[in-house]
Amino acid sequence: xxxxxxxxxxxxxxxxxxxxxxxxxxxxxxxxxxxxxxxxxxxxxxxxxxxxxxxxxxxxxxxxxxxxxxxxxxxxxxxxxxxxxxxxxxxxxxxxxxxxxxxxxxxxxxxxxxxxxxxxxxxxxxxxxxxxxxxxxxxxxxxxxxxxxxxxxxxxxxxxxxxxxxxxxxxxxxxxxxxxxxxxxxxxxxxxxxxxxxxxxxxxxxxxxxxxxxxxxxxxxxxxxxxxxxxxxxxxxxxxxxxxxxxxxxxxxxxxxxxxxxxxxxxxxxxxxxxxxxxxxxxxxxxxxxxxxxxxxxxxxxxxxx
Amino acid sequence: xxxxxxxxxxxxxxxxxxxxxxxxxxxxxxxxxxxxxxxxxxxxxxxxxxxxxxxxxxxxxxxxxxxxxxxxxxxxxxxxxxxxxxxxxxxxxxxxxxxxxxxxxxxxxxxxxxxxxxxxxxxxxxxxxxxxxxxxxxxxxxxxxxxxxxxxxxxxxxx
Numbered sequence: 192x193x194x195x196x197x198x199x200x201x202x203x204x205x206x207x208x209x210x211x212x213x214x215x216x217x218x219x220x221x222x223x224x225x226x227x228x229x230x231x232x233x234x235x236x237x238x239x240x241x242x243x244x245x246x247x248x249x250x251x252x253x254x255x256x257x258x259x260x261x262x263x264x265x266x267x268x269x270x271x272x273x274x275x276x277x278x279x280x281x282x283x284x285x286x287x288x289x290x291x292x293x294x295x296x297x298x299x300x301x302x303x304x305x306x307x308x309x310x311x312x313x314x315x316x317x318x319x320x321x322x323x324x325x326x327x328x329x330x331x332x333x334x335x336x337x338x339x340x341x342x343x344x345x346x347x348x349x350x351x352x353x354x355x356x357x358x359x360x361x362x363x364x365x366x367x368x369x370x371x372x373x374x375x376x377x378x379x380x381x382x383x384x385x386x387x388x389x390x391x392x393x394x395x396x397x398x399x400x401x402x403x404x405x406x407x408x409x410x411x412x413x414x415x416x417x418x419x420x421x422x423x424x425x426x427x428x429x430x431x432x433x434x435x436x437x438x439x440x441x442x443x444x445x446x447x448x449x450x451x452x453x454x455x456x457x458x459x460x461x462x463x464x465x466x467x468x469x470x471x472x473x474x475x476x477x478x479x480x481x482x483x484x485x486x487x488x489x490x491x492x493x494x495x496x497x
Numbered sequence: 498x499x500x501x502x503x504x505x506x507x508x509x510x511x512x513x514x515x516x517x518x519x520x521x522x523x524x525x526x527x528x529x530x531x532x533x534x535x536x537x538x539x540x541x542x543x544x545x546x547x548x549x550x551x552x553x554x555x556x557x558x559x560x561x562x563x564x565x566x567x568x569x570x571x572x573x574x575x576x577x578x579x580x581x582x583x584x585x586x587x588x589x590x591x592x593x594x595x596x597x598x599x600x601x602x603x604x605x606x607x608x609x610x611x612x613x614x615x616x617x618x619x620x621x622x623x624x625x626x627x628x629x630x631x632x633x634x635x636x637x638x639x640x641x642x643x644x645x646x647x648x649x650x651x652x653x654x655x656x
Contacts, residue, residue, distance in 0.1 A: 198642060277619050298614040299640025303622060320642050385644040388630070445521045 195305040196488060197310045198321045199359045204366045207330065208253055214331050214480075214487040216497050222255070225486070228495040229258040235288040236262030237280075238315070239271065239295040244456055244478060245259070245315050247293050252485035256495065261287060276445045281307045290493055311492040319353045319422060325455055326359040328484035330367075333412055336451045340364070346373035346406035348436050349416035349461055351382040356455045357416060361386055365395060373406035374399045377435045379428060380418070403436050408445040413438070413471075415454045415461050439463040453477050506546045510512075510639035513562040515584040516574070518596075521547050523578045524557025530577060531559075536567045558611045576607070576647065599631050599647075607650040624653065 193201065219227065234253040238246050241264070250260045263269050271280055277300065285308045286289065293301055301314035301321075316322045334340050345364060347357050351374055359377060361372065361382070372399055374382050377419040387397050400406060415438060421430040435462055438452065451473035454462060458474075466472050490497055519527060528544050531537050541562040550556035572654060573596045574581060586596040605623035609616045616624045616638065625639040634647040 200642065276621075277615070278621065295615075296613065297618055298613045299638065299642070302640050317615075318641070358562065365542040385635075388635075388644070438526045466549060 194309075194315075195301075195376065196323050196492065197302045197305055197312065197314045199323045199326050199363045200321075202323075202363075207327070207363065207366065210327050210376060210484070210487055211331055211334060211490055212493065213326075213497055214484045215488070217486045218483050220497075225255055226257040227239065227254040228486075228490050228497065229253070229493055232256075232258040232290070232491065232493050233288045234258060234260045234262075235284050235291045235293075236260050236264075237266045237291060237295075239260065239266040239293070239300075240316070241265070242316070244481065245294065245322075245486070247323075248478070248481040249313075249315065249485050249489075252482050252489055255482070256486055256489060258289075258489070258493075262292075277303060278307055279280050281487055283308050286307065290489065291336045295298075300379070313488060316355060319321065319355050319358075322355045322455075323359060323360055324488055325481075326363050326484055327488065328477065328481045329360050329362060329414075329455070331484050332453060332473060333451075335480065336473055336476075337411055337449065340367045340369065343369055343411040344371045344373070344409055344472075345369055345412050345414065346375060346410035347382070347414045347416070348403060348406065348438070350373040350380045350418045351376040351416070352420075353419055353422040354416045354455075357382070357414070358386055360414070365389060370394060371396050371409075372398065373410055375401065375403050375406050375436060377401070377432045379432055379449040380435075403438065403441060406447065407442060407450070411450060413446075413450060413452045415452060415458070415474075417459050417461060427443040433461065436468060437461055437463060440465040440469055443469065446471060501598070505654050507543045507558070507560060508561060509589050510560050510586055511589055512564070513560060514564075514566050515582075515586060515590050516559040517582045517584060518550070518553060518562075519557040519559065519578060520553055521557055521582050522557035524559060524580075526577060527574055527581070528555075528559060530573050531561075531566075534570050536570065537561060537563060541618065557562055572599060572600055572603065573606060576603060599628060599634060602626065603628075603636065606653055608653055609638045609641060609643070610645055611641045611643045614638060614643070616640045624634060625649075628634060 253260050281304045288313045291313050292313045296318050298318035300317045300318040305312040351357050418433050420429050450471055453473045454474040512562055515644045539595050543560045545558045547555050579599040581597050585592045603626045616622045626636040629635050635644050636647050639642045
């Protein structure tokens with residue numbers, strides 16, 4: 192298998208299915224047995240940019256497989272703040288650990304890091320480019336919730352321009368023969384055209400609409416995203432669009448019975464709390480799946496016994 | 498008679514490289530590119546402009562007294578003017594010829610346009626693009642994975 196996990200574009204459909212299968216096996220494993228998967232292994236958790244869920248779920252995943260974690264959650268406390276290059280940082284840290292998990296605002300940083308070291312590198316988010324571990328856990332969640340991925344109808348809502356989660360998931364779903372996508376976004380945050388590019392014109396339908404209700408009535412998965420303040424160079428532009436789409440319980444009246452609402456979290460106000468306790472809410476189980484999928488990833492890239 | 502006239506303008510070479518079928522107007526641009534590579538520093542080079550061409554109407558051509566052209570130079574030409582023909586001449590005859598195709602990969606020649614791309618912010622990285630759609634000349638940065646039109650990317654060195 193591949194040494195690194197950098198981009199969903201690097202993975203074939205069969206390789207993605209292996210990650211899903213290993214996650215299923217991990218979930219079925221009793222907790223004490225999981226602790227024997229990666230004993231003695233050390234994970235570097237290099238977060239050059241703030242993160243709660245991704246970092247903590249990776250760290251939790253590693254601890255629960257019997258391994259340990261070193262790293263940082265803020266580059267201000269490291270030599271990077273003294274001007275150290277990425278190359279020097281990686282070539283230093285590789286002496287301390289068995290695997291590197293990194294998040295960085297620079298796009299392409301994980302791929303660069305992978306070139307610099309023989310250790311496996313896992314991309315935990317590089318700017319607005321890729322976030323493959325989130326995509327894999329999203330696929331795992333969809334498969335668990337609906338019992339299938341192929342042929343479903345997806346709706347993406349909110350920031351489709353800057354959201355790396357959306358970008359990665361769209362490309363991955365296309366590999367699973369998902370052909371119908373509702374894209375609900377304000378004009379300034381529409382999905383860039385090159386994510387819809389493919390070599391089979393006419394096979395995929397991307398329906399761009401500003402009507403959330405239209406998408407709710409048609410889709411199996413309603414994937415909500417936060418409008419990301421930190422990605423806007425101009426805060427006035429952010430103020431214009433920040434409250435564009437807010438999902439409430441009453442809007443789900445026309446939804447299919449088994450529709451699931453997913454969200455990579457954190458949310459701000461785009462999903463009202465009155466949705467949380469409905470059968471549609473899938474976003475908290477989604478975070479639980481995050482630990483399971485990250486255990487699958489760590490064990491696969493470190494040769495753990497599953 | 499017109500062919501003989503051309504021969505008088507630029508003599509046939511006994512051996513060397515001819516870059517032919519250059520669309521009129523691009524001859525000077527290609528000459529400018531190749532003249533910056535050390536391989537051709539002391540080489541005799543002839544440039545012909547605005548020759549009649551059945552295929553192009555008007556064409557430019559360049560003759561160089563070198564045995565071969567560095568792949569780097571051909572890569573560079575393929576980005577600026579794909580479709581030209583490079584002919585190897587020996588004993589006044591064409592030994593070999595290739596039509597320069599748009600490249601599949603472009604290494605360390607173009608700047609990525611994305612200011613957040615690691616290849617623009619970190620020193621000592623060779624840029625690397627892959628052609629994703631030769632028909633529309635769209636290339637993808639291997640690092641940040643953004644897709645660009647080839648013509649919108651600037652060359653790394655200022656030629």
